[in-house]
Amino acid sequence: DQQVKQNSPSLSVQEGRISILNCDYTNSMFDYFLWYKKYPAEGPTFLISISSIKDKNEDGRFTVFLNKSAKHLSLHIVPSQPGDSAVYFCAARVWGSARQLTFGSGTQLTVLP
Amino acid sequence: KAGVTQTPRYLIKTRGQQVTLSCSPISGHRSVSWYQQTPGQGLQFLFEYFSETQRNKGNFPGRFSGRQFSNSRSEMNVSTLELGDSALYLCASSPMGQETQYFGPGTRLLVL
Numbered sequence: 001d002q003q004v005k006q007n008s009p010s011l012s013v014q015e016g017r018i019s020i021l022n023c024d025y026t027n028s029m030f031d032y033f034l035w036y037k038k039y040p041a042e043g044p045t046f047l048i049s050i051s052s053i054k055d056k057n058e059d060g061r062f063t064v065f066l067n068k069s070a071k072h073l074s075l076h077i078v079p080s081q082p083g084d085s086a087v088y089f090c091a092a093r094v095w096g097s098a099r100q101l102t103f104g105s106g107t108q109l110t111v112l113p
Numbered sequence: 114k115a116g117v118t119q120t121p122r123y124l125i126k127t128r129g130q131q132v133t134l135s136c137s138p139i140s141g142h143r144s145v146s147w148y149q150q151t152p153g154q155g156l157q158f159l160f161e162y163f164s165e166t167q168r169n170k171g172n173f174p175g176r177f178s179g180r181q182f183s184n185s186r187s188e189m190n191v192s193t194l195e196l197g198d199s200a201l202y203l204c205a206s207s208p209m210g211q212e213t214q215y216f217g218p219g220t221r222l223l224v225l
Contacts, residue, residue: 034213045216091156097169099146099169099205103155
């Protein structure tokens, strides 16, 4: 039972354009969401997070949107750069579960120069 | 600040052996979590330690265990290794009062 789903295994975007990565979840008890990016042979790097009491959080080129009614979140990267090419994971935490994160399967983003 | 460090980075074991992996969190971080990443199951939570106490455990058999020391360093142990235990084992640490976890580079374990 996949509680966090990233339905697109891969995404290609031109440099300078917007990258939109999507994530759906099924567990209504998730109260905190995070995005990580991962390069091969490295651990995930934290990008941005959002609490369930918000619907948007922005940090530089990265914006995360949360639609609780649709149980959907998305990560927008504007403008996309070749260095953004990596696997992106969304993760979620159940309220009260300390730091136990449930991860999606990841989306490979390729930014073409 | 130095990041999360994990040792060893690579390890080859045979079935039936046991293995111990080590994690040193970012200085000042007292929470350490462990995750397993495999191609089939993705990233899965193993357990979390805070102040030497296990706070949470994922859905893994008892062969997987861990501990945390008073300096917040953590170890995880896998006994009676199986082929399916081949994976990247990731450790993450968090500062007090924050939800964000910062990951180390991982230990890649290959069980033959």
